[in-house]
Amino acid sequence: MNLLFFQATMGVYLCSAAGYIAYIIKPERTWLAAASLWVTVAGYLLHISYFALRWAESGRIPVTNFFEAANFLGMGIVLVFLVMEFRFKIAALGSFMLPLVLILMIPTSVLSGRIEEMKPVLKSGWLGVHTSLAVLGDAAFAFSFIVSIMYLIQERQLKAKHLGAIFHRLPSLDIMDTLGYKALTFGWPLFTLGMISGSIWANSAWGTYWSWDPKETWSLITWVIYLVLLHLRTIGWRGRKMAFLSILGFVFVLLSFFVVSRVNVGKHTF
Amino acid sequence: MGIIVVGLSHKTAAIEVREKLNFPESTLPDALRKLMAYEGIRESLIVSTCNRVEIYASVTESAKGTDRVKQFISDYHGLSREALDQSLYVYPDAQGVRHTFRVASSLDSMVLGEAQILGQLKDAFDIALKTKTTSTILNKLIKKAISVAKRVRTETKLAEGAVSISSAAVELAKKIFGELEGKNVMLLGAGEMAELAAQHLLGNGVKNIMVANRTFERAEELAKEFKGDAIRFEHFPDALMMVDILICATGAPNYVVNRDMASRALKERRHKPIFMIDISNPRNIDPEVDKVDNVYLYDIDDLQSKVDVNTEGRAKEAGKAEEIVSQEVETYLAWERALDAVPTIVDLREKVEDVRKRELEKALGSLNGITDDQKRAVEAMSQAIVNKLLHAPLVVLKQAASGSDAGDNTIAIARKLFNLDRELKRPGHEKAADPSAQVLPEQGSGSKSPCR
Numbered sequence: 249m250n251l252l253f254f255q256a257t258m259g260v261y262l263c264s265a266a267g268y269i270a271y272i273i274k275p276e277r278t279w280l281a282a283a284s285l286w287v288t289v290a291g292y293l294l295h296i297s298y299f300a301l302r303w304a305e306s307g308r309i310p311v312t313n314f315f316e317a318a319n320f321l322g323m324g325i326v327l328v329f330l331v332m333e334f335r336f337k338i339a340a341l342g343s344f345m346l347p348l349v350l351i352l353m354i355p356t357s358v359l360s361g362r363i364e365e366m367k368p369v370l371k372s373g374w375l376g377v378h379t380s381l382a383v384l385g386d387a388a389f390a391f392s393f394i395v396s397i398m399y400l401i402q403e404r405q406l407k408a409k410h411l412g413a414i415f416h417r418l419p420s421l422d423i424m425d426t427l428g429y430k431a432l433t434f435g436w437p438l439f440t441l442g443m444i445s446g447s448i449w450a451n452s453a454w455g456t457y458w459s460w461d462p463k464e465t466w467s468l469i470t471w472v473i474y475l476v477l478l479h480l481r482t483i484g485w486r487g488r489k490m491a492f493l494s495i496l497g498f499v500f501v502l503l504s505f506f507v508v509s510r511v512n513v514g515k516h517t518f
Numbered sequence: 519m520g521i522i523v524v525g526l527s528h529k530t531a532a533i534e535v536r537e538k539l540n541f542p543e544s545t546l547p548d549a550l551r552k553l554m555a556y557e558g559i560r561e562s563l564i565v566s567t568c569n570r571v572e573i574y575a576s577v578t579e580s581a582k583g584t585d586r587v588k589q590f591i592s593d594y595h596g597l598s599r600e601a602l603d604q605s606l607y608v609y610p611d612a613q614g615v616r617h618t619f620r621v622a623s624s625l626d627s628m629v630l631g632e633a634q635i636l637g638q639l640k641d642a643f644d645i646a647l648k649t650k651t652t653s654t655i656l657n658k659l660i661k662k663a664i665s666v667a668k669r670v671r672t673e674t675k676l677a678e679g680a681v682s683i684s685s686a687a688v689e690l691a692k693k694i695f696g697e698l699e700g701k702n703v704m705l706l707g708a709g710e711m712a713e714l715a716a717q718h719l720l721g722n723g724v725k726n727i728m729v730a731n732r733t734f735e736r737a738e739e740l741a742k743e744f745k746g747d748a749i750r751f752e753h754f755p756d757a758l759m760m761v762d763i764l765i766c767a768t769g770a771p772n773y774v775v776n777r778d779m780a781s782r783a784l785k786e787r788r789h790k791p792i793f794m795i796d797i798s799n800p801r802n803i804d805p806e807v808d809k810v811d812n813v814y815l816y817d818i819d820d821l822q823s824k825v826d827v828n829t830e831g832r833a834k835e836a837g838k839a840e841e842i843v844s845q846e847v848e849t850y851l852a853w854e855r856a857l858d859a860v861p862t863i864v865d866l867r868e869k870v871e872d873v874r875k876r877e878l879e880k881a882l883g884s885l886n887g888i889t890d891d892q893k894r895a896v897e898a899m900s901q902a903i904v905n906k907l908l909h910a911p912l913v914v915l916k917q918a919a920s921g922s923d924a925g926d927n928t929i930a931i932a933r934k935l936f937n938l939d940r941e942l943k944r945p946g947h948e949k950a951a952d953p954s955a956q957v958l959p960e961q962g963s964g965s966k967s968p969c970r
Contacts, residue, residue: 406693407808409820420696421791484788487812 250305253298254319258354260291261326265346272343272417281339288333288342292326299323308371311379318356320379321505322349324387328431332391336427340417344394374449382442386501388435389474393498395428396491403488425486428494436474443467466504473497520580521614521659524587524606525565525572527626528819531605537800539595541566546642547649549594554651556586561656563646567638569627569818574618576655580610615659615850619843622663623670624677630836631676634714636667659850666846673842676835684715686821687795688722691763694793694814699723704761705740706730706754706775707768712797715765716744728761730754732768755779759786764794766802773804780807795821859918862929865938866911874904911936 267284271277299319302310310316329345332338402418405411418424446464447457458464477493526536541549541564553562553573561576573591577583588606592599609617620626624635643660646652652660671677688698695701703724705712716727727746731737734750741748749757758764758779768774775794783792791812796803801817808815878900882893911932918928932938 402693406690406814409816415693418693420692421694422696486789487791489811 250298250301253294253301254357257291257294257298258350258357260287260294261346261350261353264288264291264342265350268339268342268346272340272414278339281342284342284346285333285339288326288330288346292323292330295323295326309376309379311375311383315356317379317383317505318353321383321386321390322353324383325349325352325390328384328387328391332427336419336423338419338423340398340414340419341394343417344398345391348390348394372449372453374445374452378442378445378449381438381445385435385437385439385442386505388431388438389494389498389501392428392431392435392494395424395431396494399424399428399491400488400495403491421487425490428491429481429486432474432478432494436471436478439467439471439474443471462508463504466500466508470497470500470504473500520583520611521574521576521618521655522580522583522587522611523572523574523609523614523617524584524591525570526605526607527570527572529626530607532819535605536569536571538597539566539571539591540800541571543641543645546645550646550649550651552594553587553590556590558582558586559590561652561654563642563652563656563660565621565639565642567635569635570621572621574614574656574659576653576659584608584610612847612851616843616847618659618663619666619846619850620840622660622667623839623843624667625670625836625839625843631671633671633677636664640664658854662846662850666843669846670839670842674835674838676839684718687715687765687816688718690814690816690821691719691793692722694791695762697723698763700725701762702726702728702760703746703763703765704728704730704754704757706764706766707732707770707798707802712765712767713740713743715795715797719763720744724763728757730757755783758783758792761792762790764792764803765797766794767797768802770798770802771800772802774802775807776804777806777810780810780813784810784812855918858929859915862932862938863912863915866908866915866932866936869936869938870904870908874900 264284264287267280267287271280271284274280299310302316311320325345326349329341329349333341398418399421401414402421402424405415406421450459451457473493474497477490477497480493481490526539528536543566546564546566549564550562553559553564553575558578559575560578563574565572565574573587575583575587577586588599588602591597591606592602617626622636622639624631624633627635639660643652646656691698691701698719701719701724703716703719703726705716705727707730720727727741727744728749729737729741729744729746730749730751730753731740732751734748737748737751740746758775759782761783764775766775780792780794784790789812791814794803794807794813794815796815796817803815803817805815805817807813878897881896882888885892885896888896914928915932
């Protein structure tokens with residue numbers, strides 16, 4: 249039953265991703281963008297339902313294994329996308345955001361969707377707080393990453409004087425540059441709070457705030473990259489360089505989320 | 519005798535090549551006079567804009583005339599003939615007429631349907647008229663071209679849907695800045711096209727326009743028009759840091775904006791992007807500037823590639839316009855033929871009538887005491903002989919006039935056979951065929967040339 253909801257969610261996201269991609273290829277079909285948005289909303293409702301059902305079934309917030317964590321991150325990204333889309337009406341965002349969500353979630357779906365026994369040490373109120381903050385931070389970084397990619401595409405077309413069909417669908421450089429930066433000004437504090445809450449939780453669980461667990465180390469690197477980026481921004485860096493940095497930052501997010509957690513042994517190992 | 523068009527345009531040559539052949543407006547009279555000194559060039563007109571450099575000439579013989587015109591360009595600009603032979607196109611006679619009409623109707627333009635080229639053609643014509651290098655043929659051709667252009671404008675939607683270069687520039691600006699409200703624009707140089715672009719930007723929310731020009735008075739004049747500020751030309755590099763959109767169209771023969779200037783401005787404005795539009799020919803912004811991060815430099819050729827995207831929808835209207843041009847070329851050629859045949863017919867009639875009258879008077883003078891009836895009979899006879907003899911040649915000439923026969927030879931032979939060429943200089947004809955008085959440009963856009 250649960251799994252059915254998950255598969256339905258993925259199916260609906262697949263539809264909206266296809267719709268958004270079709271829209272950006274054939275820009276005159278503006279109705280595709282509107283349709284895809286509502287399909288995404290439907291998918292998100294299914295997604296929440298799945299999350300709630302799983303929560304109800306396991307009796308805890310379902311974020312404790314790799315599959316659940318990826319699922320939670322996907323939810324966070326779609327949420328950020330929907331908020332941004334309703335706020336700024338940049339349909340081209342969907343053409344990039346939804347494929348990203350699918351790329352992140354579909355491979356993990358081959359992993360166990362089974363509800364596993366949670367390690368007793370994780371049982372704490374901090375679990376929800378820490379993971380929610382971290383996931384929202386990551387989702388904001390993901391948004392900035394996507395906007396940066398769009399910025400680079402647009403910037404390259406403008407520089408090369410070769411303006412393809414996609415050009416007409418992308419918003420202005422200024423908007424993308426601003427949004428990419430704004431997303432970080434939300435994402436970075438959330439990520440920071442995620443780290444702080446994790447550290448407090450670690451202290452209550454293991455008696456130490458920081459133990460150089462691989463995930464902690466990687467998160468710290470990620471945190472520093474974004475800190476440097478935000479600082480450079482205040483001294484006048486912008487545009488292409490910022491976009492590259494934001495992409496670099498997100499590569500670290502992905503590495504620590506999908507690789508470090510899997511390969512290394514530590515508190516965050518799933 | 520024929521019309522030739524020799525030149526190159528944005529379609530056949532890159533801006534680097536075009537600027538080598540550029541004739542600045544102030545040098546046009548001199549260039550025209552020099553061209554006229556070449557053998558076999560009867561009339562001439564030079565059109566030199568950002569997008570095209572073309573010489574229109576009426577020559578005694580097309581092939582030789584083409585050679586002379588090319589030689590002139592080679593001599594004037596100090597370029598090798600081989601290079602010129604490769605890059606120049608030549609449209610002789612009917613093709614030349616068609617090309618002229620297509621250019622005037624903006625069918626050969628970078629932006630299909632844009633109206634500037636007609637004004638530029640009129641300006642070039644005005645200069646040639648003042649320099650007295652045009653006469654019957656070119657006056658007729660250009661006047662007709664102007665009327666064809668007007669017909670195309672009223673009968674097709676080509677101009678209506680035209681995305682001008684400046685609105686293409688506005689679209690690009692919006693892709694960079696989003697809303698243009700509150701953006702600072704600088705006009706560097708004060709050409710017609712720069713004004714046009716500025717007007718477009720104002721219409722899209724831009725409030726602050728700075729104008730820098732070598733002659734400060736002109737800058738002030740323009741600034742007043744746009745409710746902007748005039749700045750001294752030598753101060754523009756310092757003001758560059760405030761500029762979001764730079765429109766450059768000075769008459770300078772070299773780069774006015776270089777990479778160092780751009781880098782400095784970018785640094786001072788903390789790398790906020792600058793959109794630079796170079797509509798000058800020769801170019802005024804060093805292409806190296808484009809390599810500076812957050813600078814987007816577009817020259818005319820680049821804007822062209824932008825405009826292409828929107829052109830497709832107007833292909834149908836362009837087809838209609840081509841149709842009109844084809845019709846008008848036919849009309850013009852028929853008219854040209856008729857214009858040759860008709861005076862020949864008139865000349866022939868008058869000459870024969872002259873002979874008849876003289877001979878009749880002589881005969882009547884020697885016939886004493888004939889009655890009025892007899893007199894009338896003799897006169898009628900002379901008239902009848904003349905009419906009968908003239909009938910066949912006139913039929914052939916009229917056929918030649920309507921184009922149903924090989925026209926040129928017939929007329930030439932007729933003139934030779936009847937020895938008509940001495941009668942050519944009758945004043946009545948010249949007047950009828952010289953429309954120059956009516957073809958002066960409509961408005962006094964005079965001194966401004968769009969690229970300079």
